[in-house]
Amino acid sequence: MSDIVIVGAGVIGVSTAYALLQRGVTDITILERNTVASGGTAKSSAIVRCHYGVTSVAALALASLDFLENAKEILGADIGFEQVGYVVGVGPENVEPFTASVKHQQALGVPTEFIDRDAVQELWPVANLDDFAAYCWEPRGGYGDGYATAQAFAAYLRDHGVTVRQGAEVAEILTEGTKATGVKLADGETVPAGTVILAGGPWVPALTTPLGIDVPIDPILIEQVLINPGMDLGAPPVFSDMVSMQYVHMRKGELLFGNSDASRLIKSVSNLDDYPGHASHEALELVAEKAVHRFPGIENPEVATTYTGVFDRTPDENYIISGTDYDGLFLETGMSGHGFKTSPAIGRLAAELILDGDTTIPNVTASDFRLSRFAEGDLLTSPFPYKGASGIR
């Protein structure tokens, strides 16, 4: 019998085990159907920023920065965090919510400032900035490496006595009345536990539906395109382009383009274990169109490769970090494509909720992430929404 069983060894499962360990819980077993970081974590763009309108989410991102910056010393391994900074540019139609959101972030203590066009041009000399109206800059932002981060956590956990079992697929949550008592693996083995934490990303509803727990997750296909610029662009900051609705950053000499458009390329995935591995022609064409417009200074760009991943998207594009009607059954899912940057603080939040029933993380209202908000119609959305953009900012 383990005190705690965590289902899923993505960055959320391992960061939660780490946080529980820091709180003195030592009897922890992580069960992973495949290998550590084999889900969305390894596909992550892993952009790090605090630019959120939702107070609790900005606060979780802020509370994660120290850990990400010092992870090498804390975990004893490099997590691949490149602190190149983060720039947001918006068009005239979004200046109002943008200004209000940045001021709100500053009030929370987020290191972010308004900067002018000349400053952005210096950071991104190849960019055409003609259609932007305002910018902000987060010097502590950048991008990480989801795979390296989860592996670093897992190595630390193993060294400190946590059991990390790979190839251990959980088929069923075991219950007695309204109490979770453990899990049953696909091979029939039973693993009893005091508390079961479901950190299985988009696979979670398959485990909760048989218990009558509705976890509203729409798995969305994300198509990523890497472009070889054919020239040395140095190490510019991550650029969140809220005019073309894309985000762009350098990764090992290539430019990674991601879609931020709420209305285009939104496709549900019907089979989580079998979906297209590369971007569609439609996605490639869209990236090419936007890239040519935004980066005229890149003369001979070439597509280097493409890949896909899945967002475990909830109706409000925010996290589910929540107890359930079953005693001892806790959910950490629905990260909706922005769970990397906040993973250290999400682990801490989950540990505090499980052990104390509340959180000490500044400016985080734990109930914001409760599962019941969907049934209540009390969605967690930004008071400063951007026109045309998805809700994850």
Ligand SMILES: Cc1cc2nc3c(=O)[nH]c(=O)nc-3n(C[C@H](O)[C@H](O)[C@H](O)COP(=O)(O)OP(=O)(O)OC[C@H]3O[C@@H](n4cnc5c(N)ncnc54)[C@H](O)[C@@H]3O)c2cc1C
């Ligand atoms: C393309 C893409 C780009 C992204 N970009 C960013 C970004 O720029 N910034 C950011 O902050 N976030 C980003 N994200 C989101 C972030 O990567 C995820 O929110 C985060 O990695 C999710 O981690 P997780 O542990 O919840 O899920 P996962 O990494 O999916 O891990 C879940 C694990 O659970 C295991 N599992 C599932 N079911 C079972 C079962 N029944 N039994 C045993 N194991 C099971 C799976 O095998 C998997 O390893 C991006 C995600 C994607 C896909």
